[in-house]
Amino acid sequence: MTMNRTTVWSRSGVVLCLFWLWATPTLQAQSTLEKDLQLEIELENRFFFKEGLHPGQERNYLSLGIQPELGLEWKNGDRRIQVSLFFRWDQQDNRRTHFDIRELYYQQVNDKWEWSIGFKKIFWGVTESAHLVDIINQTDQPEGFDGEQKLGQPMFQASLLTNKGTFDFFYLPYTPRRQFPGSAGRFRFPQEIERNDVSVDSDLKSWYPSFALRWSHYFGPVDVGVSNFYGVGREPLFKVDNQQVTAVYPIINQTGVDLQLTSGPMLWKFEGIYRYADFQDFTAMAVGLEYTFSNVAASGLDIGLLGEYLFDSRDDQALSNLNNDVFLGVRLAFNDTQSSELLAGTAIDLDGKGIFISAEGSRRIGDNWKMSLESRIFSGIEEDQLAFFFREDSFLLLKLSKFF
């Protein structure tokens, strides 16, 4: 845990304590305090098919994850304190061994208003192969190359429900920086990047405040969201010169639109962003569809077909590597007692600069166990692609989770 993380913890802690003091009398007055405690422990092994490009990298990465959660609720759920912590231990990569406060917030609901203060996770968007619009939380990079896992973000959030849609306002006082793999870790550049060496393009560093606004609504079959974010970019801007990688978090303004049309078994999806920074401005979009054949031959099986096109005007500098790509996928949900499911897909670079294949499946065992499989495969990645550094990092992950 870095100094920055400790500081933000203590500062936000003060604010939370004030809320505690104010909330405690209400807490005692209400006899119906509902407590909810749960714990998830997972053991996983990532097996890499090939030797790493860099010395010190291993083939097998055994790892343990622990996620305790506590929810306290009173006034029929109109007041709530939610705590979710995350701890990861990794056998090889000391940077992947990390701790994060995923959630630690107080929330209050007054009719149409919802207020939250503390660490939260917020998700925006509709597409599956890229999450362009989603910008509030920093990526928990060591957790997964796909960036699906996010770090908790300290915030003040106000949400107002109206008959013209939902308006969300966010004040984000601090931006956690990404962690990068250590020398023994996979998915890394030739030289190691220190978390704190990647600076924020401002004297305030991580304390440069960010703000976001979002309006979301639905009209019959259409769900729409329009958002604007101003502040510290969550994505570092990388520059590669002679195999030397330098990076900085720019101050950005990002406007985003997400749209979904649900028409019978077909979902039409669109996400688009325009991001502006001093050194760089670009647009990116993801447009796609998902068609589900449900209860095929009365067997309970649902087969979903996904197709998405991804465009990014940054071309080869796009961090996601999805600058002019097509994603094709299939989702199987067996709807059996064990909730077996499988999602497999491939992203194909239309400029012929590589193919990326991913598959993930899971199945419950008994009532409290779950087995998951995941694989990511890189193939034919060209030299000018950022993912060229990860070309030997195809892997298979096997995970066993126990829920208490």
Place this chain on the structure above:
Amino acid sequence: MKYFAIIVFSISTILANAQNGSDHGLEIANNADLADNGFESSEVKLKMILRNKQGQESTRLLETKTLELVEDGDKSLIVFNSPRDVKGTATLTFTHKQGSDDQWLYLPAVNRVKRISSDNKSGPFMGSEFAYEDLSSQEIEKYSYRFVKNEQYEGHNCAVVAQDPVDPKSGYTKRLVWYNLDEDYRLEKIEFYDRKDVLLKTLTYSDYQLYLGKHWRAGTFQMVNHQTDKQTTLIFEDYAFKTGLNAEDFSQNSLKRAGR
């Protein structure tokens, strides 16, 4: 000519009977709907016990909230509490009398709300013997009705009404529904006939209790699949009515809050 007259007469009698059957069937369904009008909102805890052919059981726990609407279909919120790996998953459904329902799913692991297709009527709900359409709000407009007969069932005077789903995506050609004429048209039994018109499942209602002097609610639903020999039992606990829920309690924000 005489024969022709007889034939015409017979046909018109059959048609008239069919017409009456349809009217009477609809009348019964309407009476049942009317008898349960005015619960405003309800909340209940639900235990779902899945039993396979070998008798192995697994249990799921859910909580549901319902908001009664008159002009349009009801709104409902379902939260899954177990198995633990899906704990916090929740769905929000706006039933419509005509056209597709609106449905959103909340996935707590990624804090994501997804609008999902409500097209899957016939698929199993959480691996159980209940299809989605068996558990969705029963709006009059979703079926066409035909009165079949009156008969004694478990010591009660019952009317049997055949119901044909309007939606072609339904997994059934028809349902036969037993309405209890002694107890405010509450349901006693439903037989489900698959697309080949073969008996697929039987649902029986038991442990009825009367709430607020007006609303009959069964404490136990027992669904038996005759083709697979699997069974699912639903046990309802802690029913509460007129709990003061309103439209704001059925928003995407409340869906996220209900999950977690």
